[in-house]
Amino acid sequence: MARILKGLPAANALTQILAERVTALNEKNVTPTLAILRVGERGDDISYETGAMKRCAKVGIAVRQFLLPGDCTQKQLLDTIRQINEDASIHGCLMFRPLPDKAMEEAACRLLSPEKDVDGMTAGSLATVFAGKGAGYPPCTAEACMELLDHYEIPLEGKQVTVIGRSLVIGKPVSMMLQARNATVTMCHTKTVNMAEVCRNAEILVVAAGKAGVVDGSFAAPGQIVVDVGINVNAEGKLCGDVSYAEVEPIVEAITPVPGGVGSVTTAVLAKHVVEAAEKTVKD
Amino acid sequence: MARILKGLPAANALTQILAERVTALNEKNVTPTLAILRVGERGDDISYETGAMKRCAKVGIAVRQFLLPGDCTQKQLLDTIRQINEDASIHGCLMFRPLPDKAMEEAACRLLSPEKDVDGMTAGSLATVFAGKGAGYPPCTAEACMELLDHYEIPLEGKQVTVIGRSLVIGKPVSMMLQARNATVTMCHTKTVNMAEVCRNAEILVVAAGKAGVVDGSFAAPGQIVVDVGINVNAEGKLCGDVSYAEVEPIVEAITPVPGGVGSVTTAVLAKHVVEAAEKTVKD
Numbered sequence: 001m002a003r004i005l006k007g008l009p010a011a012n013a014l015t016q017i018l019a020e021r022v023t024a025l026n027e028k029n030v031t032p033t034l035a036i037l038r039v040g041e042r043g044d045d046i047s048y049e050t051g052a053m054k055r056c057a058k059v060g061i062a063v064r065q066f067l068l069p070g071d072c073t074q075k076q077l078l079d080t081i082r083q084i085n086e087d088a089s090i091h092g093c094l095m096f097r098p099l100p101d102k103a104m105e106e107a108a109c110r111l112l113s114p115e116k117d118v119d120g121m122t123a124g125s126l127a128t129v130f131a132g133k134g135a136g137y138p139p140c141t142a143e144a145c146m147e148l149l150d151h152y153e154i155p156l157e158g159k160q161v162t163v164i165g166r167s168l169v170i171g172k173p174v175s176m177m178l179q180a181r182n183a184t185v186t187m188c189h190t191k192t193v194n195m196a197e198v199c200r201n202a203e204i205l206v207v208a209a210g211k212a213g214v215v216d217g218s219f220a221a222p223g224q225i226v227v228d229v230g231i232n233v234n235a236e237g238k239l240c241g242d243v244s245y246a247e248v249e250p251i252v253e254a255i256t257p258v259p260g261g262v263g264s265v266t267t268a269v270l271a272k273h274v275v276e277a278a279e280k281t282v283k284d
Numbered sequence: 285m286a287r288i289l290k291g292l293p294a295a296n297a298l299t300q301i302l303a304e305r306v307t308a309l310n311e312k313n314v315t316p317t318l319a320i321l322r323v324g325e326r327g328d329d330i331s332y333e334t335g336a337m338k339r340c341a342k343v344g345i346a347v348r349q350f351l352l353p354g355d356c357t358q359k360q361l362l363d364t365i366r367q368i369n370e371d372a373s374i375h376g377c378l379m380f381r382p383l384p385d386k387a388m389e390e391a392a393c394r395l396l397s398p399e400k401d402v403d404g405m406t407a408g409s410l411a412t413v414f415a416g417k418g419a420g421y422p423p424c425t426a427e428a429c430m431e432l433l434d435h436y437e438i439p440l441e442g443k444q445v446t447v448i449g450r451s452l453v454i455g456k457p458v459s460m461m462l463q464a465r466n467a468t469v470t471m472c473h474t475k476t477v478n479m480a481e482v483c484r485n486a487e488i489l490v491v492a493a494g495k496a497g498v499v500d501g502s503f504a505a506p507g508q509i510v511v512d513v514g515i516n517v518n519a520e521g522k523l524c525g526d527v528s529y530a531e532v533e534p535i536v537e538a539i540t541p542v543p544g545g546v547g548s549v550t551t552a553v554l555a556k557h558v559v560e561a562a563e564k565t566v567k568d
Contacts, residue, residue, distance in 0.1 A: 123411035123418060130414040130460075131452055134407060158477040166463060168415055175471075176414075179450060182475035184482060187459075191466035193442040198468065 003152075003254040005227075007144075007264025010151035014268040015058050018275050022060035025278055032278035033062040034118070034270070035084045037095040039077065040070030045096040048267075052094065055267035061274050064090065074104045078111055085113045091277040092118035094270060115280070118273035120173060129173045132180050137273040142173035144265035145206055145227050146181075148256060154204065154225055157182040162199050164188045164215070164242070165208035170229050174206055195219070207242045217247035224252040229262050287436075287538040289511075291428075291548025294435035298552040299342050302559050306344035309562055316562035317346040318402070318554070319368045321379040323361065324354030329380040332551075336378065339551035345558050348374065358388045362395055369397045375565060376402035376558040399564070402557035404457060413457045416464050421557040426457035428549035429490055429511050430465075432540060438488065438509055441466040446483050448472045448499065448526070449492035454513050458490055479503070491526045501531035508536040513546050 022032055034056055038045050049065075056063050066080050077099075084093050093116045099105040114124025114136035125136030137143075149156065161183040165171035175185045186202065188195055199205050199219035207215050208229035220226070230242030241258030249255050256262055306316055318340055322329050333349075340347050350364050361383075368377045377400045383389040398408025398420035409420030421427075433440065445467040449455030459469045470486065472479055483489050483503035491499050492513040504510070514526030525542030533539050540546055 123408055123415070126411040126414050127407035130410050130456060131407070158475050160477075160482075172414060172460075176456075179471055179473070182473070184470065184472055184476040186468065186470040187463055188468055189463070189466070191442050192468040193444075198444075 002249045002252050005148060005152050005225075005254050005256045005261065007148060007256070007261045010148050011055075011265045011268040013151060014147060014265070014272060015055065018059045018268070018271055021275050021279070025275070025282065026060070028282055030278055030282055031062050031089075032060070032274050033064060033090050033092075034274045035064050035066055035087075035090045035093040035116075037066045037068070037080060037084070037093060039068045039072060039096065039099055042096070048096070052267045052270055055271050056274070059271045059275065061271055070100070074101070074107060077104060077108055081108055081111045085111070085116065088281070090116065091281060092116050092270075092274040094119050095121060097121065116277065118270060118277060120169070126168065126173075129176050132176075137276070138173045138177060139169045140266045140269040140273070141229060141262065142170050142177060143269045143272075144262050145170075145174050145229060146177050147265050147269055148227065148262055149204070149225070152254070154254075156204070159183045159203045160186070160201065161204040161206065162186045162188055162202035163206045163208070164192075164195070164199070165210065165229075167208065167210070170208035174208070174229075178204075178206070209242045211242060212240050213242070213244050215243040215248060217244065217251060220248045220251040222251060222253070224254075226252050226255040227262060228256050228258050231258060231263055286533045286536050289432060289436050289509075289538050289540045289545065291432060291540065291545045294432050295339075295549045295552040297435060298431060298549070298556060299339065302343045302552070302555050305559050305563065309559070309566065310344070312566055314562055314566055315346050315373075316344070316558050317348060317374050317376075318558045319348050319350055319371075319374045319377040319400075321350045321352075321364060321368065321377060323352045323356060323380065323383055326380070332380070336551045336554055339555050340558070343555045343559065345555055354384070358385070358391060361388060361392055365392055365395045368400065369395070372565070374400065375561040376400050376554075378403050378554060379405060381405065400561065402554060402561060404453070410452065410457075413460050416460075421560070422457045422461060423453045424550045424553040424557070425513060425546065426454050426461060427553045427556075428546050429454075429458050429513060430461050431549050431553055432511065432546055433488070433509070436538070438538075440488070443467045443487045444470070444485065445488040445490065446470045446472055446486035447490045447492070448476075448479070448483070449494065449513075451492065451494070454492035458492070458513075462488075462490070493526045495526060496524050497526070497528050499527040499532060501528065501535060504532045504535040506535060506537070508538075510536050510539040511546060512540050512542050515542060515547055 117136045120139035128134035166189045196218040200221045204225045206227045212232040228241035228243040234240045401409045401420045404423035412418035412420045450473045480502040484505045488509045490511045496516040512525035512527040518524045
């Protein structure tokens, strides 16, 4: 029976610490404030927004919604971002992606101030994740993996870690963050040969393939820690991860569930970035 | 007997292609121009500068030197970079690093236009290497590894590649560039446990540890391609790489020599970036 690494305890522990930091900010007359910028009415976005707003309420972060119609112009979007950049009372901005118009999304990513980029969408944030220093923040989901591993006190230094997936929102940033913590990271993807073997050799396996059932029992080994970042809907209409839980769980030492794993930590990390951004304005 | 992957043939082949591209640019009244920005009189810098200027002459790139005294002020340095940024006849800028003053170096990296950053020193270039798209260029030495592998038609897709070293000038960017070419990359460093074993399992080994003798025969396996990026001076005062050549060469399939390997390709890559930057100004 594997140890189940649930997200909620990690999220709650972080929330409590953040609430204390917000109290300290309030004493300096600062209310950490998050701008949520949503284009259109996509169900996934609205559902995440609801969760983020609840988390912010618990932490003591004010939220200001900037809602644009699905058919808004690029000028409308960029004007909104400009307004957010210039408003000193806003510390962070979460913009839902992907946008239907790719060129518009890229223009938005170029315009947002890295200092307010609490979800790793600007080049400034990406360079910071890559270089290990600079302005901006990693994508929340990538950092949620790290928070979860840290909450359960899983050692990373010198560990062999395999990451499946090379997206800019999870695979690549989590690889760099694990490396920064002195893990030896192997980055796998759709062109990897003998992926099962590469994964079996890992002490920690982070799966962000974006496809259900990519990791089956043949990828798992005793003693392994498995972090499943995937969120998919299976044939029965139920949420599932990228890992075949029923096959892998009996083999490994610990595994994150889906739902209730990494995904439960993401909004707490978002809140953490907003609090950090607010703290930086006080220090400056 | 391993195949010796010398840098000169790769550099010469690239130089010839670039010279043809410069001819095409000249017909459009464009002379690709590189600004070389050097602070002080460090021997390593001057020696690289001499090589870069020779390479540029062969390719047909004009070079403009901006030389500042070792004790120049930050204002002098930033004014010079501003001048380079604003001069439309300059397509690329090579600034020698490290500077004695770290804060000054960081300010310089922040100011240079990514479009003119032909050696991967700006956050914009780093984000581009990380994301696989955007303005700027990878550090020349990292790309020199790729040029060398490509020149000798070493397949990368699906290959297991181990990179030793995680610097921003070689280890990290070359890892991302290899991944972008669909290799499965493992990133090793000083905290890696069982490094010899991790390296023996690699089909291609890229060594950028910055220390002589880091890789001995126990790291090597038959069939391997070894790229040695190190440049060190040994006890006898001779140049040597990070790999114990005498031990590794008899085991592996192919290996780059030091000197005469990756280092010989670097200035050709610099020239390539300047030509590309000039071509972009014509297209825009």
